[in-house]
Amino acid sequence: MEPPVGGRGLGGLFPPDLAGYHDGAEVSLPVALELVRAMLRDQGAWCRLEAGDVFTVHVGWDQYVYVGSDRLCADAVARTRELGLFPEPMTTSPYAAELEEPDVTEAADEGFWARVRTALASRQTVLLEERFVHNAARFHRLTPENLDAVRTGLGPRALLTVWPDLNPDVGAVLAALPEEGSAEFVWEAQDGTIRHAIVDDTEYQEFAALVAGARAACALPTYLDERHPLLCAALPDRDGVLRARW
Structure with a gap:
């Protein structure tokens, strides 16, 4: 290698x-x-x-x-x-x-953002996963106050997935990691940045030390058929047409 x-x-x-x-x-x-x-x-x-x-x-x-x-x-x-x-x-x-069947065909249009605002009205904070290319992503903690600013900075044609907010009980999130396999661990560091990493069952102990002091965290499934987000859509182009092929 x-x-x-x-x-x-x-x-x-x-x-x-x-x-x-x-x-x-x-x-x-x-x-x-x-x-x-x-x-x-x-x-x-x-x-x-x-x-x-x-x-x-x-x-x-x-x-x-x-x-x-x-x-x-x-x-x-x-x-x-x-x-x-x-x-x-x-x-x-x-x-x-x-030749590929798309996984996501819904456009992140005004109707999608209206549903995001509805989710924020009841939850106050949600986690937005912005996958701007297939194997790279950014995470944002959305609130009613920062929604418009985050939306403005999203990458073109990004795949947007809305999840429940991070859990402040980081220990409970670590304890609930799958006994076998892997998960995508997302956490808010002390400086307020949102970080994420794929971690498997052989790395949990070492990883727990790495995220010590995190403010909040969550674990997301790595397999597509196990992922059940609140909302999911892809950003259309400026003319409103969805051309992103996810």
């Missing part, structure tokens, strides 16, 4: 907070080439590179590269063979988004 690469291979391509790295983001050709390299090196980042129906590049989990074009590329195919690689024709990429 290669040693882990900080920033999932995105260092120098995007800011440390990954602003600009989201579904639908436009990138330059040099950045696109570096993203392909990062995926081939298995550095952590993964994305589909697409220019509408004109050109696509997908990197598979097996590190096969699937290049799609709206025209024949005989010279490119010949050059690829000269380099010692083995291009083969295919009708479609197995990683085409159209």
Whole structure:
């Protein structure tokens, strides 16, 4: 195994907070080439590179590269063979988004935010999970007072999941972790920041020491069929159309 690469291979391509790295983001050709390299090196980042129906590049989990074009590329195919690689024709990429069934089809429109406000009216505080790419997320403790500010700062096309608020009895949350398997542990540190980590049953004791002093916490299931949030929707584009493919 290669040693882990900080920033999932995105260092120098995007800011440390990954602003600009989201579904639908436009990138330059040099950045696109570096993203392909990062995926081939298995550095952590993964994305589909697409220019509408004109050109696509997908990197598979097996590190096969699937290049799609709206025209024949005989010279490119010949050059690829000269380099010692083995291009083969295919009708479609197995990683085409159209082949996947979406998990979420509801748009986070004004109706969604009205339901969030209703939840806040009864609960006062809820936890918002903002998943701006598939394997990265931010968490926010929503209140009636900060809802609009948090909403303004959400990443484009993010998947939004609303959960009950963090529990101030951190010890009880730790004690309720599954005896086998893993969970996503979310906690509010003493400085007020919300942090999260995937922890499995072999790490509980060490992890309890890490979160000592936390103000509040919760444990979320890691398996999709075990997750039962209050609300879930994806952010539409500015024209109101939901194009995010979750």
